[in-house]
Amino acid sequence: MVYLHCLPPSVEPRVSDHMPQIIDMIERILENGYAYRIDGDVYFSVDKLPEYGRLSGRKLEDNRAGERVAVDSRKKNPADFALWKSAKEGEPFWDSPWGPGRPGWHIECSAMSAAYLGHTFDIHGGGMDLVFPHHENEIAQSCAACRDSNISYWVHNGFVTIDSEKMSKSLGNFFTIRQVIDLYHPLALRLFLLGTHYRSPVNYSDVQLESASERIFYIYQTLHDCENILSQHRVAFDTDAIPPDTINDINKFHDTFVTSMSDDLHTPVLLSALSDPLKIINDMLHTRKGKKQTKRIESIAALEKMVRNALMVLGLMPPTYNEALQQLREKALRRAKLTEDQILQKIEERTVARKDKDYEKSDAIRKDLAALGIALMDSPDGTSWRPAIPLALQEQQVAST
Incomplete structure (x- = not known):
């Protein structure tokens, strides 16, 4: 990420280090009447929050549970989601007021973001696939824990194809x-x-x-x-x-x-x-x-x-332009599977061919290099080279437009 000029995060919290904050938030949600307990599990009651679905635009009756996991018949509503799950054999667990277990997927993010950013902050991001149910459930449980909870902007990135x-x-x-x-x-x-x-x-x-x-x-x-x-x-x-x-x-x-x-x-x-x-x-x-x-x-x-x-x-400024240009040339050489000495030799051969008026050979050298993504630039000071789109990909680009 450093190479891509992405700024490092100020904090990289781990769920296992924030179990007290997670348990505290679940307790507040229970106290405010938005959740219920069943045999060591704690579930969020979506019926208690009329605005549930405001981020995704989904209506409660449109939510279909059980498409990815089996529906827990103990839940009051199939759309209710887990805040705390009782311990199962072979899984890590922590002690809690409801017995040993682990937090649900969604509560972790709400508790940790509240711990570092407070209940109100500007921007929350993620992929498009997190809009529902993850971010929708984050909003629900955060608002249930704190009435003033609010995020100004939700930004969701598209997928890579x-x-x-x-x-x-x-x-x-x-x-x-x-x-x-x-x-x-x-x-x-x-x-x-x-x-x-x-x-x-x-x-x-x-x-x-x-x-x-x-x-x-x-x-x-x-x-x-x-x-x-x-x-x-x-x-x-x-x-x-x-x-x-x-x-x-x-x-x-x-x-x-x-x-x-x-x-x-x-x-x-x-x-x-x-x-x-x-x-x-x-x-x-x-x-x-x-x-x-x-x-x-x-x-x-x-x-x-x-x-x-x-x-x-x-975030597109390099340390120096000269350094970036040299690095771009090196990447082009790697893609072309050539060394700079080989290109300079070809430039010299082409210069000789042009002096001899052997324009067929001169054009062939230029075209061969262009096919590999190396463009020759003629000027009064001589011939230089620069990275370019290989000819085959140029044709592909034209065909797609």
């Missing part, structure tokens, strides 16, 4: 993040994930990862070029020195940034909005017309700062 097919071990299409970042840069993976709204299914595919790798290389290369040119100039961030057109571009992006992130963290819109300022920067860096623009350096500095700030919010 592989080429539009559900990821599972049984289908043989299951893999770990460690396996992915062995071939792809962690920040390319992060960019790919941010390219889908968190509530939507994430459709993982090689072409999507290649596209994200190519995109983030372009972003970092653009900002690296900015650094190089800005290091040659001293630029003060004086708003009055920035041309009106650039101010308009910055304000437009800022409006999109605020609107999209305020709209349930709509990161795909924000990532798409980065295209315009990046194109403007590249025009100012490399085109004849762009280089002639008034206050060009001041504009580049202001736009670079704006893009950098957006990347910081998204």
Whole structure:
């Protein structure tokens, strides 16, 4: 998770360390009349909470018990769920006012979150599959224990699919993040994930990862070029020195940034909005017309700062652009099963072929490397290379659109 720039949690509580808090919450739920005891078990009575189902939108009569486990005939309502289960042979157990046993699945989360965050906090997250019954039951028992219990926002992420097919071990299409970042840069993976709204299914595919790798290389290369040119100039961030057109571009992006992130963290819109300022920067860096623009350096500095700030919010800022670019190249070499020396040798062979006007061989070398995800870039200073989407995957990408 560190490689993906995910911040570490402040606390990683264990259920076994919080048994007193769990038992205390169950006792309060019983005292408030929302639960009942049966032979060492304690069940939550969903009939006692009229608002049960408000998160998932399910009505009580729609809940069907017994689809995954056998229904306990002792329960007053088949939808009632366990707060405490009496001990069974071979299972771990703890002492409680109701006899030895263990907590139910849902009560653990309510008790631990209340212990660290209180009964009222801002955000609670999880996968879509936890909306019902887990989070629904968390709300019920938390409100039953404390009338003022409230969570402002529930965020539920979509599932991962592989080429539009559900990821599972049984289908043989299951893999770990460690396996992915062995071939792809962690920040390319992060960019790919941010390219889908968190509530939507994430459709993982090689072409999507290649596209994200190519995109983030372009972003970092653009900002690296900015650094190089800005290091040659001293630029003060004086708003009055920035041309009106650039101010308009910055304000437009800022409006999109605020609107999209305020709209349930709509990161795909924000990532798409980065295209315009990046194109403007590249025009100012490399085109004849762009280089002639008034206050060009001041504009580049202001736009670079704006893009950098957006990347910081998204967790996409590397330690240095140069380091990230080198790492992206190394991952591309690993996918292509080539060494950099082999690519440089091919570039030299192509240079000789072009001097000899053997354009057929020159084109063949470029095409062979492109098939492996290596793009050759010609400039007055010579030929360089960069990661790209392999030709076969490019064709696949075009066909899918």
